[in-house]
Amino acid sequence: MANFFASFAGYDLAVDLGSQTTRIMVRGKGLIIEEPTVIARQKKRFGKGKVVAFGQAAARMIGRQPANLEIIFPIRHGVVVDFEAAYALLDHFLEVIRDLPRRWPQLLGPRVIVGIGSEATEVERRAVKALWQQLGARQVFLVNKPLLAAIGAGLAIEETNGGFIVDLGATTTEIAVISLGGIVVGRALKLGGETADQHLLNFLRLKYGLLLGASTVRHLKEKIGSLTPQKKKEEASLVVRGRDLASGLPRSLRLRPVEIREALVPLAQEIVLAIREVLEEAPPELTPNFLEQGLFLAGGFSQLPGWPEMVSQELKMPAWRVEKPNLALVRGGLALWKNPQLLAKVKLVAGLQ
Ligand SMILES: Nc1ncnc2c1ncn2[C@@H]1O[C@H](COP(=O)(O)OP(=O)(O)OP(=O)(O)O)[C@@H](O)[C@H]1O
Ligand SMILES: [Mg+2]
Incomplete structure (x- = not known):
């Protein structure tokens, strides 16, 4: 029954x-x-606040929406x-x-x-x-x-050395030392892949006087971004189009991985510093285990090439990107x-x- x-x-x-x-x-x-x-909806002073697009369809409108619509990230x-x-x-x-x-x-x-x-x-x-x-x-x-990310990564979170995990998202980075099924020490930073986009946008604005759209910057980061030199990809380049701040006219620019790195590494260092602080706050009984077992990286932003390499160089411990990090x-x-x-x-x- x-x-x-x-x-x-x-x-x-x-x-x-x-x-x-x-x-x-x-x-x-x-x-x-x-x-x-994300959704797109009518602004209340233009209508009843009716939602006109959801998810993918709304995302396509970003930066192109008419004045009577607003794009909301809830x-x-x-x-x-x-x-x-x-x-x-x-x-x-x-x-x-x-x-x-x-x-x-x-x-x-x-x-x-x-x-x-x-x-x-x-x-x-x-x-x-x-x-x-x-x-x-x-x-x-x-x-x-x-x-959840640790469980999804296949870590045995109920053990005494449950796992040391960092979820690198778009607006949040969650760092956690896990033992016996709970978070022993952790921190949530209001930084992530979207912050990286902002850094890159500012970098290109200051260096080249070129203003790019949000989706172009993100594309640039995902296509040729990295935190450490990537053997085969260093020669790659991408041409982007934006607005020249001096003339107000459209202009294109060819960019290489090394420049994207220059813009992104300081943000990554800030995150690595926070990881180090969490590790230092962890009970001394646990630290040796984690230093040996290493750090697990999850979240979409962990897909930026070079994260594990940079973390292990700076913290002198192994670091791994989990399988399908965005689904952890x-x-x-x-x-x-x-x-x-x-x-x-x-x-x-x-x-x-
Ligand atoms: N290959 C890549 N290289 C660099 N960044 C990437 C790559 N793929 C995805 N990202 C970035 O990962 C971020 C999205 O990560 P994720 O999907 O984990 O975020 P989210 O879960 O929606 O956000 P949050 O957890 O902060 O609420 C975006 O900033 C995106 O640009
Ligand atoms: Mg997330």
């Missing part, structure tokens, strides 16, 4: 509400949603900054999930495991929980993002659905249960 009722139950979801990308894995179905966390640093927009976006994604082919009608709402910034306040945690409850979730489990978090959530004991241990309590 239990199975009969279970067949009507909603899906089990693992959710990564990234400030740039939302990823949703559905238990038994895999990665169903991987879309920009999530920042692992917490909700625009509840209405977040609701609209996730409701749209859930519709896609509801429409997945299945044998029985879904009578109950989904159960959700969602990552949350480890420095989120009680109020911010409750907001994420309330968001999912309003979306119809039957149960909501909040788990600290670095724990959602995979961690999915793994938790198969391990209820661990879920009970790592879930956060937010508001009244």
Whole structure:
């Protein structure tokens, strides 16, 4: 009988509400949603605040939208900054999930495991929980993002030397030393891949008097960016088009990896410094283990070539980029659905249960 009722139950979801990308894995179905966390809506003084585009479609409008539309990123640093927009976006994604082919009608709402910034306040945690409850979730489990990333990376987080992990996101970098299923010391920096874009934009503006669009800068970083010289790619170059600040006219410029590096290395050094500080705060019983086992890098920004090399050079310890680093978090959530004991241990309590 239990199975009969279970067949009507909603899906089990693992959710990564990234400030740039939302990823949703559905238990038994895999990665169903991987879309920009963004909507385009009418400005309230022009209309009723109607949402006109979600995710990918909204992202394509960035920088090109007419004056009556606004582009909203509803999530920042692992917490909700625009509840209405977040609701609209996730409701749209859930519709896609509801429409997945299945044998029985879904009578109950989904159960959700969602990552949350480890420095989120009680109020911010409750907001994420309330968001999912309003979306119809039957149960909501909040788990600290670095724990999810570590689980997704396959680290044995319940051991005494559970793992030393850094999640390099778009607006947040989470650093955590994990032991016995919990974060022993950690820090969340409000820096990431988007900060790198800003640094690169300023660098090119000052050095060449050239102003680039946000998506061009990001493309440049992802195509030829690196933190240490990359054997085969040093000769590569990319031509970008922007606006000449002196003349106001369009101008193009050929750029090489070494210049991108010059712009990005100071930011990476700032992050490495914070990693060093976290390591220094870790209990001396744990430090030798981590120095030996090394540091694991997850998150989209960890894909910038040279991260592991730079970290191990500076900190004199091994460093690895985990497999599919941008999916570590959602995979961690999915793994938790198969391990209820661990879920009970790592879930956060937010508001009244
Ligand atoms: N190959 C690459 N080289 C450099 N940067 C990259 C590469 N691929 C992705 N990125 C950067 O990674 C960042 C996105 O990472 P991720 O998807 O982990 O962010 P997020 O989870 O949405 O954000 P956050 O965790 O901060 O809320 C972007 O800044 C993107 O430009
Ligand atoms: Mg992230």
